[in-house]
Amino acid sequence: MQDFEAKRAKVLELGSYLENGSYRFSTDLRVMYKETMKESPILSSFEPDTQSIHINDDRPKLFTGTILWYCSNGDIKLFSETETLILCANKENYSRKINNQAHFAPHFRTPKLLQQDDKALLLVEEFVPFRPKKAQDHSFILSTIYEDYTRYFTEMKHQSKVTYRTMNELLQTSPHALYLQDYQQIVTEIDRALFDVKFPFLKLHGDLWTDNLLLGSEGLWYIDWDESAEYIFFYDFFKLIWNELDVHQDTSFYDSYINGQFDSQLERIFNLFGMDYQPELKQSYFCLFFLNYILNDKSLMTYELKRVELADFKRKVLSGW
DSSP states (O other): OHHHHHHHHHHHHTGGGBOSEEEEEETTSSEEEEGGGTTOGGGTTOOEEEEEEEEOOOSOOSOOBSEEEEOTTSOEEEEOSSEEEEEOSSHHHHHHHHHHHHHHTTTSOOOOEEEEETTTTEEEEEOOOOBOOOGGGHHHHHHHHHHHHHHHHHHHHHTTOOEEEOHHHHHHHOGGGGGHHHHHHHHHHSOGGGGGSOEEEEEEOSSOSGGGEEEETTEEEEOOOTTOEEEETTHHHHHHHHHHHHTSOOOHHHHHHHTTTTHHHHHHHHHHTTOOOOGGGHHHHHHHHHHHHHHOSSSSSOHHHHHHHHHHHHHHTGGGO
């Protein structure tokens, strides 16, 4: 109840950014929406709460939001029919969004940045109308990701924006190496020879999965780049597989990978960097991805949260090998 009252007070404070009317929170209090918007695809994964709140703010409207989203990094997003307003929690979040937009927008279909306010730490993006995804969309999503990333990798190589390092180097330099006992099982599952291979690392999305992909009339859109950092080159492919398995309980992507259905695409991606893809090392590659996830200290996620996910990985992946 105390959390509800705190969220309610914040919403009333932001009344000048919201259309007047009757609103309802989701049960987890992450989202608040105008009741006329209850069929919006933005809300497809949320359950409505029984409590409602009425906005009747007579201040001049600075935005006409009808859906408000509390982000895990402290930012607040407000959605109107045509735009998305982002109120950044701090300068770091604001700068990260600006830098990511500048880096990725030339290579991926991302919402256009319409306005930025350095003083108010405020951004306005175009709102991309989208439809809910279905299982039959998986093939299109995967083929589009493969094509987009192939072009991106090629361009990053051309611009010399790829670095090469070994996983041994990462283990030696990451502050999270202190917790080796937590993920020793993952290290053990990786073919020892791979620890000395100089793998390509480059700036990637960092949290690629279907929740951060929109299916619009123009094709596939990529959103929410806040976890972007330098990762091993195949990181985003496996992050999608893992998130679908872990969060959506959808094993189809993982099963397809293990059964070799992605081998030809991965072979071409490896070859692009002058490397050989070895299908017999599928499990090692997947563990390398997760080890990179654990060792990355630039993430917005704390190590304690990653430790929870590590337990899931051991239970859902390693226990089946």
